[in-house]
Amino acid sequence: MLSVLGYEFFRNALIAGLLASIACGVIGTYVVVKRMVAISGGISHAAFGGIGLGYYLGIDPIAGAVLFTVGAALGMGMLQFRARQQIDTLIGAVWAAGMAIGVLFVSITPGFAPDLFSYLFGNILLVPAGDIRLMALLAAVILLVVAVLYQELLAATFDEEYAAIMNLPVERLVLLLLALIALTVVMLIRVVGIILVIALLTLPAAISRQYTSRLKAMMLISVFLGIAFTMGGIWLSYLLDIPSGATIILIGSAAYAASLVHTHMGRIR
Amino acid sequence: MKAPVIEVKDLVVRYNGQPILEGVNLTVYEGDFYAIIGPNGGGKTTLLRAILGLIRPDQGEIRIKGGSPLEMRDLLGYVPQYRTFDFRFPITVMEMVLTGRLGKIRGIARRYGRQDYRAAEEALATMGISALAGREVDGLSGGELQRAIIARALAGEPEILLLDEPTVYVDVPTETQFYEILDRLRRRMTILLVTHDIGVIAACVNKVACLNRRLYTHDSNEITEDMLQAAYHCPVDLIAHGVPHRVFREHEDRD
Numbered sequence: 001m002l003s004v005l006g007y008e009f010f011r012n013a014l015i016a017g018l019l020a021s022i023a024c025g026v027i028g029t030y031v032v033v034k035r036m037v038a039i040s041g042g043i044s045h046a047a048f049g050g051i052g053l054g055y056y057l058g059i060d061p062i063a064g065a066v067l068f069t070v071g072a073a074l075g076m077g078m079l080q081f082r083a084r085q086q087i088d089t090l091i092g093a094v095w096a097a098g099m100a101i102g103v104l105f106v107s108i109t110p111g112f113a114p115d116l117f118s119y120l121f122g123n124i125l126l127v128p129a130g131d132i133r134l135m136a137l138l139a140a141v142i143l144l145v146v147a148v149l150y151q152e153l154l155a156a157t158f159d160e161e162y163a164a165i166m167n168l169p170v171e172r173l174v175l176l177l178l179a180l181i182a183l184t185v186v187m188l189i190r191v192v193g194i195i196l197v198i199a200l201l202t203l204p205a206a207i208s209r210q211y212t213s214r215l216k217a218m219m220l221i222s223v224f225l226g227i228a229f230t231m232g233g234i235w236l237s238y239l240l241d242i243p244s245g246a247t248i249i250l251i252g253s254a255a256y257a258a259s260l261v262h263t264h265m266g267r268i269r
Numbered sequence: 270m271k272a273p274v275i276e277v278k279d280l281v282v283r284y285n286g287q288p289i290l291e292g293v294n295l296t297v298y299e300g301d302f303y304a305i306i307g308p309n310g311g312g313k314t315t316l317l318r319a320i321l322g323l324i325r326p327d328q329g330e331i332r333i334k335g336g337s338p339l340e341m342r343d344l345l346g347y348v349p350q351y352r353t354f355d356f357r358f359p360i361t362v363m364e365m366v367l368t369g370r371l372g373k374i375r376g377i378a379r380r381y382g383r384q385d386y387r388a389a390e391e392a393l394a395t396m397g398i399s400a401l402a403g404r405e406v407d408g409l410s411g412g413e414l415q416r417a418i419i420a421r422a423l424a425g426e427p428e429i430l431l432l433d434e435p436t437v438y439v440d441v442p443t444e445t446q447f448y449e450i451l452d453r454l455r456r457r458m459t460i461l462l463v464t465h466d467i468g469v470i471a472a473c474v475n476k477v478a479c480l481n482r483r484l485y486t487h488d489s490n491e492i493t494e495d496m497l498q499a500a501y502h503c504p505v506d507l508i509a510h511g512v513p514h515r516v517f518r519e520h521e522d523r524d
Contacts, residue, residue, distance in 0.1 A: 033359060148378045215359055
C-alpha cells in the first residue's frame with residue numbers, strides 16, 4: 001500500500017487534500033456559525049460559469065472560476081447590504097445563472113471540453129503541481145487574514161449591528177469573508193468538484209461545533225477532520241478504484257451522521 | 270444647569286415614505302435618567318438607532334456632546350431590544366462582553382489588553398454574573414443573557430447608556446433587581462430608557478416623555494394624562510402594579 005506514495009500524483013493528491021482541509025476547516029467554521037451554507041452553495045455553482053468561460057477563451061478554467069466566484073460572492077454580499085434583497089432569492093438566482101452560463105459557454109466552445117467531469121465532481125488524483133503551489137498560497141492568505149482580523153471577524157459574524165456600533169467596518173469585513181469563501185471554494189473544486197464543495201466546506205465544522213463552544217477550537221478540530229476525510233477518501237478511492245471526490249464526501253457525511261447519533265445519545269442518557 | 274449630552278432637533282425619520290418619527294425634539298442632560306414610553310411601533314427603537322448613528326435622519330439633527338453620532342459613538346452603550354445575534358454562535362459570555370471594548374481600540378488587528386479585560390470583569394461584576402464569564406452564551410437563561418448584554422454595553426465604559434425595552438425578557442423579581450442596578454448606574458452615567466410598558470417606570474427615573482411618532486415631553490418625572498392621551502390616542506389606564514413611589518397624577522374620569 002505504502003509503495004503508492006512513490007508516485008508523484010499520489011503525493012500531490014495528499015498535499016492538495018491537506019491544503020484544502022486547512023482552508024475549509026478555518027473558513028468552513030465561519031460558514032457554519034454565520035449560517036452562510038446556502039450562500040456558499042451559490043458561490044460554488046457560480047464557479048461553473050467561470051469554468052465555461054475559461055474553456056471558451058482558451059484560458060485556465062480555474063482562473064475563470066476565481067473571477068466568477070469572487071464576483072458572485074461580492075455581488076451577493078453588496079446587494080444584501082445595499083439593496084436589502086432577500087438573500088435566499090439572490091442565492092437561487094446566482095446559483096442557477098452560474099450553471100446556465102457554464103453550460104452555454106461549454107456548448108459554444110468548439111470541440112470537446114476535457115476534464116469537464118472532474119470540475120463538476122473533482123478528481124484529486126489529477127491535481128497538477130502548479131495548482132498545488134496556488135493552493136498553498138491561498139491557504140497562507142486565508143490563515144494570515146484570519147489571524148490578523150480574528151477579533152474583528154468574531155465580532156462582525158456574531159453581531160453585525162453591535163460590531164457597527166463599535167466602529168468596525170462591518171460591510172467590508174463580511175465582504176472580505178465572502179471573498180475568502182470564494183477562494184476556498186476554488187481550492188476545493190480540484191478536490192471534490194463544484195457540486196460537492198458545499199459538503200466539504202460545512203461537514204467538518206458542523207461536526208466540531210457539537211464538541212466545542214470556542215471558535216478557535218472549532219477551526220482546529222475542523223482542519224483535522226478535513227484531513228482525515230480527504231486522506232481516508234483518497235486512500236479508499238485508490239484501493240477500490242472509485243471516484244475520490246464522492247468517496248471523501250461520503251466519509252464526511254457518515255462521520256456527521258455518527259456525530260449526531262453520538263451527541264444525541266449523550267443527551268438522552 | 271448641567272450640560273446637554275444628547276440633543277435631538279426637529280428629527281424626521283421616514284421608512285418607505287411613511288414617517289416613523291416626526292419633528293422630535295429631545296434634550297437629555299448629564300446625569301439624567303430619562304424614560305421614554307410609548308406604544309409598540311411608536312418609533313422608540315428608531316429614535317435610539319438614530320442617536321446611535323445606525324439610521325440617517327431624513328431631516329433634523331442629532332448631537333452627542335456637540336459631535337455627530339458617528340464621531341461620539343464610543344461614549345454610548347447600547348442594550349438592543351431585538352437580539353440581533355444567533356444564540357447558537359459559539360461564544361462565551363466573557364468573549365461577548367469583551368466585544369463591547371472594540372470601540373475603544375483603534376486600527377486593524379484589534380487585540381484586547383489588560384485594561385479591556387479589567388473593564389469587562391468589572392461590567393460582569395456590576396451585573397452580578399462574574400461566575401458566568403466562561404459559560405457559553407447558548408446555555409444562558411433569558412435573564413442571564415439580558416445581564417450579559419447589558420454587561421457588554423457597560424464594558425465600553427459609556428457616558429450614556431441607551432436601553433431598549435430592557436425588562437422584556439426578565440421576570441418580575443429579576444426586574445426589581447434590575448432597576449436597583451440601574452439606580453446605582455445612574456450615579457456614574459446618563460441613562461436613556463425606552464419601553465412600551467408604563468408599569469415599569471421606576472421611581473429613580475427623573476424625566477419621562479411619551480413617544481408615538483411625535484414626542485410629548487414634560488421635563489419632569491411626571492406622566493400627565495395629556496401626554497399619554499396624545500401618545501396612545503386613547504385613554505390609558507394608569508394602574509401601577511404595586512410598585513411604590515409612583516408619580517402618576519390622579520386619574521380623571523372621562524367618557
